[in-house]
Amino acid sequence: MRRGISVAAVVGVLALTATACGGDSDGGGDSNGSKDPGKVSGTVTWWDTSNEAEGPAYEKLVKDFEAKYPKISVKRVPVSFDAAEQKFKTAAPSGKGAPDVMRTDVGWTAGFANLGYLQPLDGTPALDGKEDFLPGPMSSAKYKGETVGVPQVTDTLGLIYNKKLFKEAGIKNPPATWEEFIKTAKTIKARTGVAGTQLNPEGYFSLPFVYGEGGDMLDVKDKKITVNSPEAVKGIETAVELVKSGVSLKPATTDGYVNMQTSFKDGKVAMVVNGPWSTADDYTGKSFKDKANLGIAPIPAGSTGKAAAPIGGHNYTVYRGSKNKDASYLFVKFMTSAKSQQYTATEIDTLPTRKSAYTKQVLSDPVKNSFYTALGQSKSRPMIPGVGDLFVAFDQHYVKILRGQVTPKAGLDALAEEWQTKLIKDYEIAK
Known part of the structure; x- marks a missing residue:
């Protein structure tokens, strides 16, 4: 389905396309992330819509990422979940003020993709080990045959x-x-x-x-x-x-x-x-x-x-107008790795989206164990x-x-x- 888009939104999408095709020193444009990871540099602005209590855990992961990729810095920006959807829709058309990466509710993903704001991620490092993701969360990251998000947490x-x-x-x-x-x-x-x-x-x-x-x-x-x-x-x-x-x-x-x-x-x-x-x-x-x-x-x-x-949860999405796509792909890959998901599962009680993240330690918790079983019968909303x-x-x-x-x-x-x-x-x- 594609509902009517305003003239302003259409102009914004065209502007994004022009920006995306322009390229830059950090794999901007429609880069597929083929650049040597050790040579990637830049600053990734990440809008984090998780709650305040979860912030310290994600800050630690950011530091771990920066230690692994010293040429890349991450600016974590806490954004209220209630305001995030409209805030992104306001920033994205102009190409100014939008984040490189966003923690996006599964219910927003299709809408953002329909407006042309999300970078397709098939074939990029962001989706490394795609077969390891649970089918339910993965289905919420697709739109019109393209993968436009990487599952972060599920429920x-x-x-x-x-x-x-x-x-x-x-x-x-x-x-x-x-x-x-x-x-x-x-x-x-x-x-x-x-x-x-x-x-x-x-x-x-x-x-x-x-x-x-x-x-x-x-x-x-x-x-x-x-x-x-x-x-x-x-x-x-x-x-x-x-x-x-x-x-x-x-x-x-x-x-x-x-x-x-x-x-x-x-x-x-x-x-x-x-x-x-x-x-x-x-x-x-x-x-x-x-x-x-x-x-x-x-x-x-x-x-x-x-x-x-x-099925509910959140995806990591990459802004199509980002000038730091290669760095963003690596950041999303790191944040959705089995190791990172195991850490957040034990630290802040999230449910992982990767099968391999459900280790004995994670499944020793009765809540996670029970809902992991429940996920086997989950169904994606339209x-x-x-x-x-x-x-x-x-x-x-x-x-x-x-x-x-x-x-x-x-x-x-x-x-x-x-x-x-x-x-x-x-x-x-x-x-």
Whole structure:
């Protein structure tokens, strides 16, 4: 899909192309990184969108890189994640102020590539050992047949549960299907008085239900909107049943994620669907002072017998207008190496994107071990420009569905119509 681009953006893309073709002393332009690494010099400006607590770990890696490549310096610029996407879109068209390398959310990658702002990386040192990357994260780094990013960190959703409540209810194993999930939730409610679950009313968190029935948001190949297909409707009906049956606390209209997390940490619900980022917060709750009480399992399967959860994370991308491409390729290669990923996995609890980074030391951590298993059933979201806008609309309709204001079919039909008329006008609603 390619939505309309403004005249200013088109001019910016043309300017980038001219800059890229001009070349420079450090392999600027469309260099493939064939230059002798020992002779590469320059300064790489890196926009790092990670959080403040992770900064020291990345600063150490920067120093290690500079020690290995003394002719290259790296300027790490912390940029607020919330502001980074628009900040890059503002800087990139002019060729002034944009970074050489950026830590780019997987949901932004296709949009940046569609605007011509990202350098294709196939055949460059940045993608050395490409076969070692996990398929899920790698799929999020491609756009229209080109690799425009290198997976940095990844995540997916899993089933997180309170082992103590399971034991009190006489349940030995976490549910493997959504049907079992409902039965487990009812048993826990009947035997302990605690709600079985609480759903986060964000569209992203509805996808395991949709995927479990064979549905999806879009058919990108044929440019069709499928979020209101019979399969998707059936998946959302499962989520609605959890609320209607009373085994799930009613989702909040605002701050749904925070409400869900608070309930889980306080022991007011037994199971939630969440990602690895949430576990550090879970451990701060009174129910998980004993960390061993936190259970993690893969997402349950739907009636198809298959389970899947959306994949998230970040890629390293190289700005197409960079005058330091050869240095940038080497920096990205270093930061995504198995050694660097092992370091961040143990230091700041990230999930690696390389198979070889899942060493015994990394997998000795129960959270990483569990989510590594969960990654085996992860599924890439549609890699199209503006996918984030689709989720803004999805959130608004999904919360209405869960709260019983509209039926799943009516709500998803309205969502499909909104996408088609306002966001992806070149897509048709599948019949």
